[in-house]
Amino acid sequence: MPAISIIVPIYNMEHLMRRCIDSLLAQTFTDYELLLIDDGSKDDSWSICQEYARKDARIGIYHKENGGLSDARNYGLSKAIGKYTIFADPDDWVSPEGLDRLYATAEREQADMTMCDLYREDEYSRHYVCQRPQSLQAAEVLKELFANIEGFTVNKLIRRDVYTRFDISYPKGIYGCEDQYTMAAILLHDIKIAYEPVAFYHYMYNSASLTRHYDERTYEMDMRVLEMFRTLLEGNATQQLAVTYQENAVFTRAFWNGRGYYSSAAFKQRFAPFRDRVSSLNEMTVVKGCMVAACRGWYQSAIKLVLFLFKVKQIIKRIKSFVAYSGKV
Template identity: 45%
Template structure:
């Protein structure tokens, strides 16, 4: 049997120094019925050549070269090209244990699940930390809320039935390259018929990249996070998810202040208007009202304490 049962989607951008580790870990999988879709997102280094090298030696590896449009567009390109029954994503600078695909698929078949969660490792400065990701329940709504708390909103430790993308109209929004995977889960987990299960083991090694957009806050980071927040508001029902939306709003505006990434006067005016509105109209708590005003005035120690940052 040679058909692809799992499609592994890998966005690739200037990853020549890291990508071999991931691709080698895929070659070492104990289960062979998968395809690897390498989406070369306009790399300017040797990444594309390395991808072609693996495709030449293993027919399961397929390379799609495209212009640079960001990781979200690359993920969507991979989904549209996938042929597997299930899909999982992987990042070019990470790697996975050899039993990952076999074990997740076995669990999916055993439980007829649409989504299979598993644990993962965080790799940072030579240290490996185990992260447990057991959902508090298998209810899609409960899992969705947990995505804003202790569950990681990634797609690389979750196997998903590919038909869910089309059946529920789920996609990765082009141009939003911050938490684009969380936006996918927000779309999917609003459907109560989604069946979820969990494997109590870590397989994926997530490498903490200190140069990524997640860890370096700039003016561009602020703009990307604003786009993420606006899209989140479009996807997430405002009724019943007020706390989640408020926390997302804080991650955009509070971090912009804390990192002092927003230096032009227009941005400061925008944030002052936002915090004033939040203080007097959007927040019922006196503590949060004062916190927003402190934030708007640049009183960061007070704002941190009151807003729990």
């Protein structure tokens, strides 16, 4: 039985998945199985999975009908046999020493969940994101999950039997909060938590997220997710904190992605009450100003300005990256 099961759900990632898989195979820790779950890809992802499986006996490959991210993760968990599990997304990558340190800490502390730091980056910049919780008590980490701790499962080594012990699986039919919801479900239980100060995971920012499709069904799904958290945390002291967090997430997604759906008047009609909340959001000052303007009826102008400034910022990053590269050459 391998010590760790690494689960990678894959859907149409032929151009990006090799970097992810290669970085996992380059781990200094070697006692693992790598499960590649092809979720009904329509490109050459499955062929690439087969190629890698022929090269390394630790790789297990599975091809299934498309069911979404949560379904692929649940499928991976059903096939995993490792003592611990961790997930990776095929468009990200990992540093080579990460699993070694996570596993050593998990074993030393006999932890159910071992957390670590991560990087947020794009092709031009990288930012270290510390994920050290203020307390290692599950109830306190649950509160921080809606404040300053990311809900990702990719930077958390979790005992596989935690999922079966508490009958926890990833929620199907939603998009964007699967990890956070599952982490909240786990943290409702008095599990043993440890922390290792290493940035193991490189979370790649995709600028295409600013142009994702948004319509009334998106809003309805976001509201359903909100109710899922309300129900999950009913009777828990964290419920209101989670509800406020998810309400803000509904507003934020609408602001960033709703340009092709909301008129300025429609945005104001739905989100005017959020004007007084904008100051508490984790956004740059100029973005907050535009959000307030959107709540007052100038959404289309505000989002055009923000997207323009974002493009300018990316150009500046590109120039700085080119200058730095030229200097090294």
